[in-house]
Structures are given as C-alpha cells and as structure tokens.
Amino acid sequence: MNAFASLRVALTALRINALRSALAMxxxxxxxxxxxxxxSISEGTKQAVEAQIASFGANLLIIRPGSSTFGGRRGGxxxxxxLTDGDVLAIREEVAGLSGVSGEVSASTTLxxxxxxxxxxxxxxxxDYFTARGWIIDEGRAFSxxxxxxxxxxxxxxxxxxxxxxxxxxxxxxxxxxxxQPFEVIGTLAAKGESSWGQDxxxxxxxxxxxxxxxxxxxxxxxxxxxxxxxxxxxxxxESTSRVIADIEDLLRIRRDIQPGAxxxxxxxxxxxxxxxxxxxxSQLGLLLAVGAGIVLxxxxxxxxxxxxxxxxxxxxxxxxxxxxxxxxxxxRNQFLIESIxxxxxxxxxxxxxxxxxxxxYAEVGQLEIAIDPVIVAIAIGxxxxxxxxxxxxxxxxxxxxxxxxxxxxx
Amino acid sequence: xxxxIECRDLVKTYTxxxxxxxxxxxxxxxxxxxxxxxxxxxxxxxxxxxxNLLGALDQPSSGELRIAGENVRALGPDAVSRxxxxxxxxxxxxxxxxxxxxxxxxxxxxxxxxxxxxGERVARAMKRLQQVGLGDRTDHHPAQLSGGQQQxxxxxxxxxxxxxxxxxxxxxxxxxxxxSEDIMAIFDQLNREGITVILVxxxxxxxxxxxxxxxFRDGVIxxxxx
Numbered sequence: 001m002n003a004f005a006s007l008r009v010a011l012t013a014l015r016i017n018a019l020r021s022a023l024a025m026x027x028x029x030x031x032x033x034x035x036x037x038x039x040s041i042s043e044g045t046k047q048a049v050e051a052q053i054a055s056f057g058a059n060l061l062i063i064r065p066g067s068s069t070f071g072g073r074r075g076g077x078x079x080x081x082x083l084t085d086g087d088v089l090a091i092r093e094e095v096a097g098l099s100g101v102s103g104e105v106s107a108s109t110t111l112x113x114x115x116x117x118x119x120x121x122x123x124x125x126x127x128d129y130f131t132a133r134g135w136i137i138d139e140g141r142a143f144s145x146x147x148x149x150x151x152x153x154x155x156x157x158x159x160x161x162x163x164x165x166x167x168x169x170x171x172x173x174x175x176x177x178x179x180x181q182p183f184e185v186i187g188t189l190a191a192k193g194e195s196s197w198g199q200d201x202x203x204x205x206x207x208x209x210x211x212x213x214x215x216x217x218x219x220x221x222x223x224x225x226x227x228x229x230x231x232x233x234x235x236x237x238x239e240s241t242s243r244v245i246a247d248i249e250d251l252l253r254i255r256r257d258i259q260p261g262a263x264x265x266x267x268x269x270x271x272x273x274x275x276x277x278x279x280x281x282x283s284q285l286g287l288l289l290a291v292g293a294g295i296v297l298x299x300x301x302x303x304x305x306x307x308x309x310x311x312x313x314x315x316x317x318x319x320x321x322x323x324x325x326x327x328x329x330x331x332x333r334n335q336f337l338i339e340s341i342x343x344x345x346x347x348x349x350x351x352x353x354x355x356x357x358x359x360x361x362y363a364e365v366g367q368l369e370i371a372i373d374p375v376i377v378a379i380a381i382g383x384x385x386x387x388x389x390x391x392x393x394x395x396x397x398x399x400x401x402x403x404x405x406x407x408x409x410x411x
Numbered sequence: 412x413x414x415x416i417e418c419r420d421l422v423k424t425y426t427x428x429x430x431x432x433x434x435x436x437x438x439x440x441x442x443x444x445x446x447x448x449x450x451x452x453x454x455x456x457x458x459x460x461x462x463n464l465l466g467a468l469d470q471p472s473s474g475e476l477r478i479a480g481e482n483v484r485a486l487g488p489d490a491v492s493r494x495x496x497x498x499x500x501x502x503x504x505x506x507x508x509x510x511x512x513x514x515x516x517x518x519x520x521x522x523x524x525x526x527x528x529x530g531e532r533v534a535r536a537m538k539r540l541q542q543v544g545l546g547d548r549t550d551h552h553p554a555q556l557s558g559g560q561q562q563x564x565x566x567x568x569x570x571x572x573x574x575x576x577x578x579x580x581x582x583x584x585x586x587x588x589x590x591s592e593d594i595m596a597i598f599d600q601l602n603r604e605g606i607t608v609i610l611v612x613x614x615x616x617x618x619x620x621x622x623x624x625x626x627f628r629d630g631v632i633x634x635x636x637x
Contacts, residue, residue, distance in 0.1 A: 005523055005526075005529075008529075009523065012512070012516075016510070016511040016512070317505075317507055318507075318509055320507075321507045321509075321520075322520070322524075323492070324466070324468060324495065324501050325495070325496060325501065325520055325521035325524065325568070326492050326493065326495050326496020326497075326521050326524035326525065326572075327492060327523075327524045328488070328489045328492045328493075328524070329488060329489075329492075330489075331524060404468050405463050405468050405469055408503065408507065
C-alpha cells in the first residue's frame, strides 16, 4: 500500500469520527497557538528594546558628576564638582577603545523663524555626539571640530522643530533667531520617534558646545568656566564595556584627586545595559511562557495518544478485518500513525491560524510590538508533526500487533 | 495434480493457564478445486480452528498444510498477508463492514492492500456488487442496508480479488430464514461458476447446500460424506 493510499484511508477514518477528531486536535491547536502568540510577543518586546537601545546609541556610556561629600554630609546626585571640557579631552585622548566622546550642555530657549516661535532646549555638543547617540543626519551636515572650537552659530534641528517652526519645509540654509542671536540651520536629523517613556526625541536643536556655552552661559558658573553637564562616550565595536568603564573611572579619579578607598564622586553608566537589565525579567517571563506553551503542546500530544488508543480499541474488528483481507502489519501501523500525524498537523495549522490571528489582535488592541518569526512558525508546525509521530507510535504499534482472529471476534 | 487444499496430521494446541487444549488433534483432509464443502460440528469441536488455519489466519502447531500449492507454514507474516489477499475471500457471521463507509468502498477494501489505484478498485467493486444484486445500493452505508444486503456487500468484498477459495464462517448466523436462503443461493451460484466454497456452520439446512459435509468432534473428523 503506498503513502497516498494510506493518507486517504487515514483521512476517511478521521472524517468518519469528525467530532472526536476535532476534540483530539484541540490540545494541539491550543498548544501551537500559544507557542506562536507568546514567542511573537516576547520577540516583539525584545526587538522593541533593541530598537530603543539603538535609538540611544548602542554602546553609549554616560558620565555624570555624582554626590559631593563635605564634612560627612553627602550632597546628592550632581552636587559634586562638574565635569569639564578638560575631562572630555582627557577621556578622548587617554582612554583606548572609544570611537567618540562628547560633552553636553543645554539651555532652555525660544526659537523664532519668521512670525513663528517655539520654545525648546538648545543642546551644545561636540561633533562626536551625533554618532555616539545614534543620530542620523537626514539632510545637510554636522559641524566640524574646528567649527565647534570657533563657536560658529550653526544648528542642526530635529523633525519636530521642522514641523513646528518651518511647517515641514526644508530649513537648510535658513536663518533662525535663538534668544537674541541669528543661527544658520546646516543640517536636519532623521526622526527617532518617542522614547519608551513618551518623551518626544525629535524636539531637539543642536549647536556647537562652545557656542551654546558662550551665547547662553550654559555650563558656566562662578568657579568653573568650562563645565559640561554630561559626557557621552561611544565604545568602539568589539571593545570590552567593563574595561572601558574601569579605564574612565581610573582616569577621572586621578583628575578629580579622589583618595584611594574614597567613593567616586561621579558615575559612569551604560544605558544599554540598564535597559537590557530592566527587560531581562520580561524576556525571562517570555521564556517561561514559551515553556508553558510547550507543556500545553505536550499535554495535547498525550490527548492525541489517548484518543488514538481509544480509536484502536474501538476499531479492533476493523483492524482484524483489514489484516484478514491482506493488510500487512506495517499497513495497519502506518494507517494509525498517519491518522495521528494528520490530526496533529491539521491541529497545528489550525493553531497557526489561531496563533497568528491572536497575535495580530493582541498587537492591535494592546498597541504592542510583535514579531511573527517564520522560523518559529515552522518549528511549531514541525513540533506538532513530531507530537503526532511520537504519541501516535505506541497506539499504532499496538494496533499492528493485534491477532486477526481475536480482533475479528472482539465485541 | 495435487488438491487445492492438503492437510496432513494437523495439530493445533492452545495453552490455557496450565492446561493444554488440543483444538485439532491430527486432521488430514484434501479439498479439490471447485468443491462445495460444509464443515460442521458443535462449538469447541475444532471447526473454527480449522477454518482459521485454512484461511491462513493462524499457523498449525504441527502437521502440513498446503493451500493452492503454498506451504503456509513456511510463509513469513508479510507473505501470509499477501497470500490471504490473493487466494482467500472471507465471509463472516457479523459481516464486519466498515461503518459510515459506502458499499463500494467496503467491497473494494482488499484491493487497497493489493496496491490497486482508486479508479480500478471502484470498477471492480461495482462489478462484484452487481453480481450479488446490489448494483443500485453502491453508495449506501451499512446502516442504510438490511442484514441480508450487508452480507451481500461482504460477499462482494470476498470476491473482489478473484480468490481461489471462499471461506464463510456461519454466513447466515445473523440472518432470518428467508434471507439465509437468498444468501445461500448466492453461494450455490458462485460454486456453480467454479469457485471453491467452504462453509463453517452448525446448521444442517445450511450444510445441505454443500455437496460434501465434514463433521468434527473433539478436534478430529468423525464423518466425511459426499
């Protein structure tokens, strides 16, 4: 008997017991559907996290002043001496494995173009800033190091500024007033969208650091004339994050004259690792759910085996007859095995439809990221076929071992 | 020319608990091609055991059994299946039709295991159903057929592979007298057309259709009359 004839016999038998077949499939349907839903959601979350990390700059270190300690009283975050241009320069020159270092200062200001105004923050940065923070120059260009030092009145603007100030028109070459100063727009930045906490990342204006410091007094205090609020350092691909952090810490401890054993009065943080750590629990939960779904599939398989055993018992006379009229034991075994596989694969396909549908509904209703991976879909279908073979083998073997005489007499 | 069926000193024993039961105790028997034989006896006489051996559903404990020139004892499990498929047609007391399956699919069942394509299976099953007078019921399921009609489907199934031997085990046991006569008429006709028919029965009226009657008691032949 060939495979096609076996398949036909199996399909006929399943159709004859349609309700029972459908119930037997239910476990597999639920199992496959839940695997697909849960994996898609957890993959989607993971991809969203990676996208978030990429939007900050994938290998970004953020260096900020920490707490000052004066007479045993600790001043709290940011109370320590500010970081300076000197620190930026020292890190750039002395720490190996960095592809870019930039200071940042900022000031709140109002932008005016024609009759329109818009209040935003102007950020003064070094040219390395754009690559370090993952900004893509959409049109125009960034300013150079020389233009930065010279304090040129150039700005790069984000998409929100283009919308609000220029009504979507190309602003390159336009002159805008910031505070009392005219600035030339030399570049625009590609959109980043909202951050995960709902902040508009495109409402930004960047100018050379020295320009912002001179024109707006940002980062200038009575004692320190060249402060920066934050230093961003971009770790070159393949470099060890922990080694670079250690080098920066060593350098800054010397520069800030911190005695051995005393606490750092600055902090070097890795944003990507912070975000990854925050989402670690989420992805572990996803894994746990996937394991749960796998268990559902296993239980579905046991259901299939149960139904197949019932079916073999109920159809004992049929098996006896088939053996009597010339079925080989292998024919009987294959018939029941194919029935089991067909049950599971149809269940798997139905589960696929339910799972993909459920995932899409979840994404639509929950406004959440999903990622339906074709590999996972293939694995889910493959797994259901495997369940069919694995849990069908024993009932099929039992059917094929029946003695035709006893089977024909079975009541 | 050797007989179609040759039995020499057939012995079949079963072990039930610690007791050895001699279901057949040295049976020697020849059946020629074209014969119409009734095997009779009470329950436990050994007639069903012989039937199982003649149908190659079971193997003798000792002795020699040749059917259509094949030494059945020497055949492996797959070869025995193929042998049954080609040589023997079975008719059972309980019909043993597949439920919720049409008459034509039921009648064509053995041909699946002969490896015939679907179209040819249907054609041959249709021909046999017409032969047993069910040409207008080919799409009916067993539940839509009377007992006599179901047994006709079973006979069509037994004939579909052009067997050399038709083995019928109490073929009228589940039927009323009138229907029994109709079924027996089919067997009579088939035998007239040259098929070797072997009936296993305990009913004298059924056995009277056969031209040779073999009576069993306690695992041995006590009477063999033509």
